[in-house]
Amino acid sequence: MAAALFVVLSSFLLPADGYKVGDKVMIFNLKNVDNKMVALGHDATAKGYIVVITCNTCPVAQAYEQRIIDLNKTYAPKGYPVIAINANDSNRSPGDSFVEMQDRAKNSKYQFPYLLDETQEVAKTYGARSTPTAYVVKREGNDYILAYHGAIDNNSNDASSANVHYVSQAVNALLANKPVExxxxxxxxCGIKWKM
Amino acid sequence: MVKIKQLIVLFSFFLCLGYTAMGQNVQVIKYPALEKMFKQSKDTVLIVNFWATWCKPCIEELPYFENISKKYEGTKVKVVLINLDVVKDLTTKVKPFVGKNNIRSSDIYLLDEPDYNSWIDKVSADWSGSLPFTLIVGSDNKIRKTFEEPLTESQLEKEIQPFIKL
Known part of the structure; x- marks a missing residue:
């Protein structure tokens, strides 16, 4: 009730709200750290994808790096591989340049694409505002439908203290043909570093 | 020998006391305490800034909040800084940061609620969780305005004016 009494004035300068669950998502085609282009749907055998908008520099993204690697290890063989995307403007955040992305992917032995969203169109269209933000999409014919978006689990500081694993639960439900709870x-x- | 040891211990004790008195106290709170703060703001305009020591744009804008806090000291405008570092970093990172940057005027709390999804929407449904985030709560807790972006001092000054005039 109290909440209803608030007159909430709108914030400004925010990107559009992005996708809602059930929406058909945009098929992107971006440059990978190996200089080849990778599109959503590049793997014809995939049942869907775990798309993570992340970056090199954000301490929260760094805290989740191993968990993103592990998600790919667990779910790529089951048909839900990871695609990581960095959208930060490298002028504002030099540590997120393409060369730095290549270094990170090599040093951390990424077994999944790490793409540069140079125009920031994907991050904007998907409605990402901070890193890391995960999107679980399910293939339906040639389309990809959003099933989950947001945090990876409920404890960014400490993986072992997390007790709700949002992304895993979503993918497990999709694999079992059950609704995502x-x-x-x-x-x-960290707020995405938008181009000024 | 024993006496010298005791003296050293005593001396270090006072040295520590001195540091505590010099640095701002950073109290660790849970979400209900924050909610209570909003509800009890009554005749005061609250400027609540969510930040972390690891968030670069947050650190850049902190001095603006501190300046506003000093400027409005003794009035019905209060600046509250809510730190979102991990609680285990309180003495190693947060307190030294606050001391080094001489943040004295604003009230500072460390919000120890790592299950973010359980409270972010309660602060504001408009907030994605991206830092920095600022919330202005009008007196009577009726009007709120949110900013999911860094602010400059002049922006902040401009944004609080309508709240003061209400």
Whole structure:
């Protein structure tokens, strides 16, 4: 009730709200760290994807790096590989340049694409505001439908203390042909460095 | 020998006391305490800034909040800084940061609620969780305005004016 009494004035300068669960998502085609282009749907055998908008520099993204690697290890063989995307403007955040992305992918032995969203169109269209933000999409014919978006789990500081694994639960439900129970969750993250 | 040891211990004790008195106290709170703060703002305009020591744009804008806090000291405008570092970093990172940057005027709390999804929407449904985030709560807790972006001092000054005039 109290909440209803608030007159909430709108914030400004925010990107559009992005996709809602059930929406058909945009098929992107971006440059990977190996200089080849990778599109959503590049793997014809995939049942869907775990798309993570992340970056090199954000401490929260760094805290989740191993968990993103592990998600790919667990779910790529089951048909839900990871695609990581960095959208930060490298002028504002030099540590997120394409060369730095290549270094990170090599040093951390990424077994999944790490793409540069240079125009920031994907991050904007998907509605990402902070890193890391995950999107679980399910293939339906040639389309990809959003099933979950938001945090990876409920403890960014400590993987072993997390007790709700949002992304895993969503993918497990899709694999079992069950409805995804938690379709979105928020978490503290670093604001995406938009081009000025 | 024993006496010298005791003296050293005593001396270090006072040295520590001195540091505590010099640095701002950073109290660790849970979400209900924050909610209570909003509800009890009554005749005061609250400027609540969510930040972390690891968030670069947050650190850049902190001095603006501190300046506003100093400027409005003794008025019905209060600046509250909510730190979102991990609680285990309180003495190693947060307190030294606050001391080094001489943040004295604003109230500072570390919000120890790592399950973010359980409270972010309660602060504001408009907030994605991206830092920095600022919330202005009008007196009577009726009007709120949110900013999911860094602010400059002049922006901040401009944004609080309508709240003061209400």
């Amino acid at each position: 938690i379709t979105t969750a928020k978490a503290i993250g």
